[in-house]
Amino acid sequence: MTSNLAFVSQQAAKLPVLSVVVAGTGNVGTEFISLFQRQQQRLASRVNLQLAGVFNSRKALLAPGIDATEWQHSFANADHYQPADLLAYLAKLPAPKVLIDITPSQAFARQYPAFIAAGCHIISANKQGVTLPGPEYQGILSALEQQHLNWFSNTTVGAGIPVQRVLQELQQSGDHILQISGVFSGTLSWLLCSYDGSKPFSEFVLEAQSLGYTEPDPRDDLSGKDVQRKLLVLARELTLPLELTDITLEPLLPAGTELGSWDDFWQNRAILDQFILARYQQATAENKVLRYAATLNLQHAQVQAAVKLVAVSKSDPLAALAPCDNMFVIESHWYQQNPLVLKGPGAGRQVTAGGLHADLAVLAHHVELRSVVR
Ligand SMILES: NC(=O)c1ccc[n+]([C@@H]2O[C@H](COP(=O)([O-])OP(=O)(O)OC[C@H]3O[C@@H](n4cnc5c(N)ncnc54)[C@H](OP(=O)(O)O)[C@@H]3O)[C@@H](O)[C@H]2O)c1
Structure with a gap:
């Protein structure tokens, strides 16, 4: 007879894995990761949420299956990285995957087309991407449409207010x-x-x-x-x-x-x-x-x-x-x-991190539905 534990792990093995890569380890980024494990547990019966990367402007921890409760220790010893290393890693990461932009950087937002080309959905707290000049903004929307990817940015205005x-x-x-x-x-x-x-x-x-x-x-x-x-x-x-x-x-x-x-x-x-x-x-x-x-x-x-x-x-x-x-x-x-x-x-690390998790939950729902349709 199959034990409960074995049954649960069999079920988990069948679930779609959604890899999450977090850009920005400041006020909101740190809070977002501190809420991650709870979100993993909340979604556990529908999607297998994996923390697959954390980076800021100086260093990066890029590996699938990072323990969200221990990340700071590993991150303290993480290496410097080049943008090309990040892109190569994102491209290799199995889909579905999402890049969560919790930086304030316009230069970073300008790289969204490259992240999308690497197959990433985007979730932004950073307003810079959604307010790029019209042609650039439209270019991002077209790239997303072509690749059937999503972009959520609910926290860019009003933080957690939806x-x-x-x-x-x-x-x-x-x-x-x-x-x-x-x-x-x-x-x-x-x-x-x-x-x-x-x-x-x-x-x-x-x-x-x-x-x-x-x-x-x-x-x-x-x-x-x-x-x-x-x-x-x-x-x-x-x-x-x-x-x-x-x-x-x-x-x-x-x-x-x-x-x-x-x-x-x-x-x-x-x-x-x-x-x-x-x-x-x-x-x-x-x-x-x-x-x-x-x-x-x-x-x-x-x-x-x-x-x-x-x-x-x-x-x-x-x-x-x-x-x-x-x-x-x-x-x-x-x-x-x-x-x-x-x-x-309309601001605050907790409500903003919570709003990002709300976006992530919506994306996880899309991922779950797509896996059922297939
Ligand atoms: N705080 C709020 O209440 C709130 C509300 C709504 C939206 N937001 C938005 O959320 C974002 C983050 O806010 P925050 O308060 O967490 O800012 P923060 O404390 O200043 O943290 C910013 C983080 O972004 C990283 N970063 C900057 N440029 C980068 C780049 N080019 N590549 C990778 N990482 C980069 C920084 O890394 P380094 O330390 O290496 O520089 C830092 O870890 C901003 O866009 C902000 O407008 C914030």
Whole structure:
């Protein structure tokens, strides 16, 4: 009689093996791998998930069957690598396989066509790939289609908030999106929800910096460029042929203050403080609050996309935002009078790593279905 254990291992032997290669061992990458074993167990009856590689910009551990609970020890002794070594390894790895991009690098995202040619599905937390110039982005989509591979990027906007997935489901169900608006930056959300005019805005910026909410140079947040990039990701989710330059950007920084060193900026911080105070006082006089908002409107002959500081009435959904939270307000044919609102933390290692695992679970489901069809 076959023992239970033997039966389980016979079953496991029949399951499709999905090899996972992780690029990036920073905040999110490390958390992603720490959740890996639980995901292996959760999917164990459907797909055999294998950690088959971990690398950062300096070194790589490339071997099938890495123990996700022990990887850091092996990684500490891992070797330097050349991009060609990585590609050769990926090409040899049996399909199905997925490359998970948890780096912030545009140069790395530009290598997606090579990873796809090596047979990899792609999952990205990195926004750079989904916001490459149109022809490059379309080239990646075509390569994926030719090879019957998938690309998931749900964590590039709103971290673990499944905003892209909701947009996909609405469109697949026959709804028509009219407008997407919201607050897509946790840092700017914290700054504008916290600012009450009691002290200069720059002191709030300094506090956000000390709490670890900002980029190393907070002007990278205040420039609004990250929000502009996120709006482009959502526009492309709706298959709109937009480029970054099609999205009007009004930075939270007064003109000229984005240049020079942080010390120069700090010496001239009164310019920023005055800029924000004037807008805050005007908004308060109108019984409104300030928010740094993104809007994509599809109701006119031409798509309108903008990222800017706005004053909203206290009954506006954007007014009811907790500091650090993101909010996505989706108006569609079916959600017109009463928009669909998603809100929650739009950053953080755990929610982002969790969102990547949600993408991985969807891919595992596809892999399982394809193995059944064969
Ligand atoms: N943190 C969040 O809450 C959050 C939320 C949503 C999305 N994301 C996105 O997730 C990504 C990772 O964020 P993070 O906070 O984990 O960043 P991080 O802590 O700075 O880690 C980045 C990792 O990427 C590696 N890397 C950089 N360039 C590389 C390259 N060319 N090839 C291979 N590895 C490379 C770095 O390696 P080295 O150490 O060798 O440089 C590092 O291990 C970013 O794209 C970010 O925008 C983050």
